Amino acid sequence: MLTIEKNAVQRYLENKLHTRGNEEPICAYVYDLDRLKEHAETIKQSLPPFCRLYYAVKANPERPILETLEPIIDGFEVASQGEMTKLGTLTEKPMLFGGPGKKDQEIRAALQTNVEYLNVESFHELNRMAYIAEQMDVRIPVLIRVNLSTNVSESHIRMSGVPTQFGVDERDIPALITKALGCEHIDIKGFHFHAMSNNLDAEAHLKFIQLCIEKSLYWREEFKLDAPIINVGGGIGINYWDPEQPFDWSVLAEGLHRFHHYYEKENLTLFLEIGRYMTAECGSYLAEVLDVKTNHGEHFAVLRGGSHHLRLPAAWKISHPFEVYPVEDWRYPFERPGIMGDVVTVAGELCTPNDVLVRKEHVQQLRAGDVMIFRFAGAYGWTISHHDFLSHPHPDHVFIKKD
Template sequence: MDAIKEYIQRTGSPCAYVYDLKGLGKRAKDMKETLPEQCRLYYAVKANPDVRILETLKGIVDGFEVASAGEMDRTGRGPRIFGGPAKKEEELYRALWEQDVTLNVESFHELRRLGVLAEERQVTARVLLRVNLEENVSDSHLKMAGVPTQFGVEERRIPALIEEALEYECIEICGFHFHAMSNNLDARTHLAFAETAVNKSLQWKEDYQLDTSIIDLGGGFGINYWHPDEPFDWDEFARGISDLDTEGHELILEAGRYMTAEYGYYITEVLDVKENHGRHFAVVRGGTHHLRLPAAWKMSHPFHVEHRETWPYPFERPEVKETEVVIAGELCTPNDLLVRGEYVERLRAGDVVVFTHAGAYAWTISHHEFLSHPHPEHVYIT
């Protein structure tokens, strides 16, 4: 991308997140345009809460999925779904007060707390009951269905949850919430999951004569970090979802990673190139305290090399050629690895590594203060 090359050329020692806001806006519009009328596209703020990203998406997406008061501050008013298994009292109050927030109920205890708070305030709590499905729905990276987790209420207890919720006049059951996986790469699996969620919701609606209007599928649309040229097939998903009869329910999608990952780049300079016990290492300015995802998932983050010809020293430039290289960061731990042995044509000290797909679960999930190194710059292409 020209803007990135230009940034690298004009910066002496690059270490930056670069966000392509133009590309991001187009991505969000394209995603929305392919979806059928019954779908509402929300952005899951946790994927990247950068204010410029939120500004770009506002006006394109139908709403935001938030998981804290901090995320509510960042999005401002407008349709929001508030999820998370540990909601604090002040957050519940605030969500009730703002009225444009629909709350996920994640447990019986949370339902009871909400019931009391809403009654006390004389307001109606609009809720989605969060379901942990009986069956595992994918072989995706992280699973939140069919396995014990801290999220939601297991499917077999949902009837009891509905019955209890119906006892509160101040609680309105708007529908069900099913977020169940992270980084699923297979559109057909996602469609099968959507069909299950719709069938279950319609059954509960009928069994309890509910006045529901929302079925929330959550997010989990994946990014193929291992084979970026084989991405999640969004178009196939969008076509398939059009065939589902939701009997008038809105189908909410809370996309995070799939929306922003490809529009963020982490760019950093190679400080050293060396060999150790038969392996080649390139050590960069920055590391997993800026981009923790590859360490968390024990993977090689996708990257390419931008060569720079300037070399300030009077001695030979260290380099590797046509071999596998490990790319490590500046921290004092052997776990500070961004790339765990990938082929490069050539990589020299002073070259720049561009980590692609770094726009989601990247900067904000990283342990920035470890070793007190400087933070990267944040640059926006508009």
């Protein structure tokens, strides 16, 4: 599977190295759309019939990505009117609208597009939704976003089980349901539990889903709700530390099949809204090494590019997985700086020591003029980065597919 991605990157590099002008260092996002299609289809086909597969647009909202996923998935999770607009001319598939800071205008826009459910994340938001729905004379189908009381995973970013701005404290859910039931224009259709980011443990994810099901069934029973939807969000991880030990999707998929009895008996639908796990692997970020030098006894490589294009490793203070693509051509008449069999920190072109993509990792060889390929850059890569800091030109964005 990786070979396809490598080939796409390789094809781009070979072509670019051949055709570029002498002055232009390589800097690009390269996406393998065939790989994405195949991956999304595998995920979709592995799910039991009571599961709906949504894509969390925030992970990567580039149009070719959305176009590739659109025929495969059941719908999209959006977090802003901007994301709704990006989908506007592309799909009639349903959207789910979540996020802790929805503006009145966004709620109105959601009601005028194919948004199927809106998450309600606080008492004030419920009041605002009810108010807007009354003005527009519509009913709003909502999923109540729960901030669970229990800690749900070992993931280092959690939205639930800890104090955060997301959702309604589990202890306040009965009060929120009571209030929503009193709102003529609000229909409670289920619960939403997105709780973590980058979970690598499939068994832990299954336990979390089981907890979501049990909580939902309890509130359904307690309040006699006709609320069939349980949205367990995303949060499935990429092992940036050890890519050879990925999240075991087959364990998750098999475990979901085992929940079948709940769904037959209780008539439930389970929504997954996956971002990172869907698109991370199809994208690579490529950056040419501009310089290699030694300061205070440590080696540093400096890239054409950096955290303003790929912010994730700087934000998480990790080394991003990489490969070195050796380029034999050397454009100058003087010596080429480089290191052999040594440890290097790889920095970007920004004027801040935080602009680091790789921290003290071993390389066999790294020279100015080589290209570094950062894998798993297809999710939360370009879209979360501060592109215009220092006003360097943006990278190329290349979307490759066979035909």
